[in-house]
Amino acid sequence: MGGMSEPFPLDLERLRRRPDVEDPTLQAHDATDVLLVQRGLEHARAHGLRGEQILIVGERHGAITLALAAAGLRGMLVHQDRLAHERALDRNADELGLAGSYGRLERVGDGAAGARLLLWQLPRQVGAVRRTVAELAAVPSGALLLAGGRVKHLSVGMNAPLAEGFGDVEPQLAERKSRLLLVHRDAERSLAVPPGGSASVTVGGQRLELRGEAESFGGAALDPGTRLLLDTLAARGTAAGNDPATVVDLGCGNGTIAAWAALTWPGARIEATDDSRDAVAAAAASLEASGVARRARVVRADGGDHLAEGAADVVLLNPPFHQGGTVHTGIATKLMREAARMLRPGGTLLCVWNSHLRYRPRLERLVGPTEQLARDRTFTVTASTRRG
Numbered sequence: 001m002g003g004m005s006e007p008f009p010l011d012l013e014r015l016r017r018r019p020d021v022e023d024p025t026l027q028a029h030d031a032t033d034v035l036l037v038q039r040g041l042e043h044a045r046a047h048g049l050r051g052e053q054i055l056i057v058g059e060r061h062g063a064i065t066l067a068l069a070a071a072g073l074r075g076m077l078v079h080q081d082r083l084a085h086e087r088a089l090d091r092n093a094d095e096l097g098l099a100g101s102y103g104r105l106e107r108v109g110d111g112a113a114g115a116r117l118l119l120w121q122l123p124r125q126v127g128a129v130r131r132t133v134a135e136l137a138a139v140p141s142g143a144l145l146l147a148g149g150r151v152k153h154l155s156v157g158m159n160a161p162l163a164e165g166f167g168d169v170e171p172q173l174a175e176r177k178s179r180l181l182l183v184h185r186d187a188e189r190s191l192a193v194p195p196g197g198s199a200s201v202t203v204g205g206q207r208l209e210l211r212g213e214a215e216s217f218g219g220a221a222l223d224p225g226t227r228l229l230l231d232t233l234a235a236r237g238t239a240a241g242n243d244p245a246t247v248v249d250l251g252c253g254n255g256t257i258a259a260w261a262a263l264t265w266p267g268a269r270i271e272a273t274d275d276s277r278d279a280v281a282a283a284a285a286s287l288e289a290s291g292v293a294r295r296a297r298v299v300r301a302d303g304g305d306h307l308a309e310g311a312a313d314v315v316l317l318n319p320p321f322h323q324g325g326t327v328h329t330g331i332a333t334k335l336m337r338e339a340a341r342m343l344r345p346g347g348t349l350l351c352v353w354n355s356h357l358r359y360r361p362r363l364e365r366l367v368g369p370t371e372q373l374a375r376d377r378t379f380t381v382t383a384s385t386r387r388g
């Protein structure tokens, strides 16, 4: 960590990822976190900033927040999209004796007016950068934004919303495959908050109105795997049984599956869950626009941890296969375990997955006997029966 004026304040190897997926190949910090902390601390010291004047956006498992806390700052305001990330931060804080050293923001904009320094792990979507910049309109002149990411995930398209909506952008040299952008708030600038996307689609015999948010999976688009899943179920007369009482859309993204299920099983109670704030907002908007909001509940949850064991007759799942920037199947395993936990014995998990991932043995082991319902060039659809 050459060039630092003070030693790095926290042993980052002590951070853990849980309840997010843990694996020896996955870390709880990256080089961008380190750069943001180093440059952020330098700036905070040089300007005598207090912790409450520092806004941290896009924090993952706590590397930025807890390093600042370990350096003696208190009251930083933190915004995170994923619930698993919020919980990892809190648990790491507890273990390091740093609980209570930061506050949490529901909306980034709520912390804007008091911010003098902003530390931002940039999302990969330009639209998400634009949306957050728009929410930062109240940041006062003289503030500094340090925005960073892995070089392979940054795009030049991000400079435009930063420059139009925040201030002059000064890209830094890449270090250990990460790069910081220094953005100086020189005057009042603002962007209009961009609308979330929308799409009308017909899938599995139902007409759906989908809505997206900046960080919800695929925006408002219909995922091709989900199309195969729902078309397959419709063609089979919804093989999962007639009118299940409780249906869960696990990892609901924009709520495509939940909206389809509400229209397909008029007697069922629909539970949609996702751990992303944006996904939950998008799913709620899709259900509303599709006219079925009153039939479904959308909850931000890690898996479906608010749902009791054995509570579901049917779970539908299109699992993610990325952890941050890397392809990793640990999250799929976690969600399959969750599906098994929430299904009643004899209940059905309907799952779609990229065929090359060969999930069938995993589904057999974690849930129960598994039958292939469909397969196209990319995806496989399976039905697994929860063993008693």
Ligand SMILES: C[S@@+](CC[C@H](N)C(=O)[O-])C[C@H]1O[C@@H](n2cnc3c(N)ncnc32)[C@H](O)[C@@H]1O
Pocket (backbone or CB within 6 Å): 084, 216, 217, 218, 222, 223, 226, 250, 251, 252, 253, 254, 255, 256, 257, 273, 274, 275, 276, 279, 301, 302, 303, 304, 318, 319, 320, 321, 331
């Ligand atoms: C491949 S997308 C599928 C989205 C949607 N069901 C569809 O069919 O378009 C997987 C979803 O799982 C969500 N997810 C990831 N980790 C999760 C967790 N721990 N708990 C709940 N949802 C999670 C992601 O946010 C993402 O929206």
